[in-house]
Amino acid sequence: MTNREKEILKLIKDDPLISQQQLADILGITRSSVAVHITNLLKKGYIKGKGYIVTESPYITVIGGSNIDIQGFPNNKMIFKDSNPGKVKISLGGVGRNIAENIVRLGIDTKLISVIGSDIYGSKIIEDAKLIDLDVSQCMILEGFPTSTYLSMLDEKGDMITAVNQMDIFEKMDIPFIKKKKNIINNSKLCVIDTNLPKQVIEYIVTNFTNTKYFLDTVSSAKALKVKDIIGKFHTIKPNKIEAEMLSGIKISSLNDAWKASKYFLGQGVKRVFISLGDEGLFYNDGITQKHISNFKVNVINTTGAGDAFVAALSYCYCNDYDIDKTAVMAMAASVLALSHEDTINPSMSVENINKIIKELNLC
Incomplete structure (x- = not known):
């Protein structure tokens, strides 16, 4: 050509x-x-x-955030209001970008629609995408705006203590821009949306581009509220317990409560619901199968990328027509793979390694 x-x-x-x-x-x-x-x-x-x-092979579109992640890891137990010896790491991140990279590593062509600045960090995101064959040609690149930055502090166990984000650039993704992406989105096997996008853009996409299925990553409890009134437009959702409570109005104190919340979402039009219950594992429901899976015992190094890996595996399984039981197991195994590496995205992420974890944990 x-x-x-x-x-x-x-x-x-x-x-x-x-x-x-x-x-x-x-x-x-x-x-x-x-x-x-x-x-x-x-x-x-x-x-x-x-x-x-x-003529194009099936692909997934991800619409969401692209960040530079700065993470602080203390060597010992965190002492607040003091300087803690440890390690600082800078890496590429953003919920949407992370999900997209994980999906690519699982072997599916992926297009990312995001907003980045025309700075050194934005250039790094584009260069890295080329190395892993992630299509970022549909991204908006803005002059005079810094690429989104996410600063987090983790404790000695790898759990996040707090974070600060500078994400004003995402408000520049407007409806006129997204209108130009109609055919890209409509022709997707599925489209993953994270709630870093402006509320009006999310509403416009799921209301007007109806030729694909939408998967939702709620990102955070505050941002999840953007989709409260349109939750039924999504095929698959993965809220944590707090987000599920906020979106459904149902307090979750037991597995029966999780079932009630999932039933609420299904009643709104959602087809598959996966509720992360933290230490208590995962509850899922598609209207036919309702199950609870306890957490797997793993050596946790970094928790920040587990959710992104989970959504990527959900997307992979949908593209391969897996039932909800196999989907849940693969998604949790993908999370385990993410938890076991210090990077937000485990460079070993692959279908082969997910299946190895499933076998090692006797989940087959």
């Missing part, structure tokens, strides 16, 4: 209904030249038929 053909193919992917004259105007070439290139793309099989239907 020539460079010009690549340019034309990208424009067609973004807008399959674009005219040859519009392509010519954008590229600064004649309409007849565009016609020749399109004929070549047809012959080579990159597009097929009228309307420029693009």
Whole structure:
């Protein structure tokens, strides 16, 4: 494929209904030249038929946050209001970006729609994406805005104590921008959304782009409230206990309460509900199967990436038509893999290694 053909193919992917004259105007070439290139793309099989239907393998779209993560790990028990000897680590993060990277590592083509600054951190996010074959071509890159930064402190066990985030840049993702991504989103096998997005953008996407299934990562209790009134638009949700309480209005003090909350979500239109109960494990329900799984005993090194790995595995399992029982086990095993590494994303994340954990824990 020539460079010009690549340019034309990208424009067609973004807008399959674009005219040859519009392509010519954008590229600064004649309409007849565009016609020749399109004929070549047809012959080579990159597009097929009228309307420029693009031949493309199934993919997942993730819409959410991309951050630079700065984490502090004390060597010993944290002493508050004092300087603690330890280790500081800077890495790529963001709920949406983390989920997208995990999905890529599980072997599924993935497109990330996010907002990053035109700074050194933004460039790092793009460069890293190229190395792992994560498609970030649909991201918004803003001049004069710093890439989102997330600063967290962990205790000696690897659990987060507190965090500060600078995420104002995500408010720049507006409806006019997301409208241009309609075909990318609608053609996805599924679309994962995290609640770092502005409320009005989330509502617009799930209300207007109805040709795909939506998976929700609630991110935090405060941000989860953005989707309270539209929770039924999501196929699969993964709230923790506090988020589930806030979204359902049901206090969860027992497994029976978790069942009541999951039943509420199913009544709103959700198809699969996975409620993380912290130390008490996982409760899940799809209207047919309702089960509780206790937590696995593992050596926890870092808890920050477990939820991202869980959602990535949910997405992988949906794409492979796994039932909810197998999905829950694989998602929890993916979380175990994330917990066992100091990085937010375990570089060993793979379907093979998830299956190894399932076998080691006798979950088959």
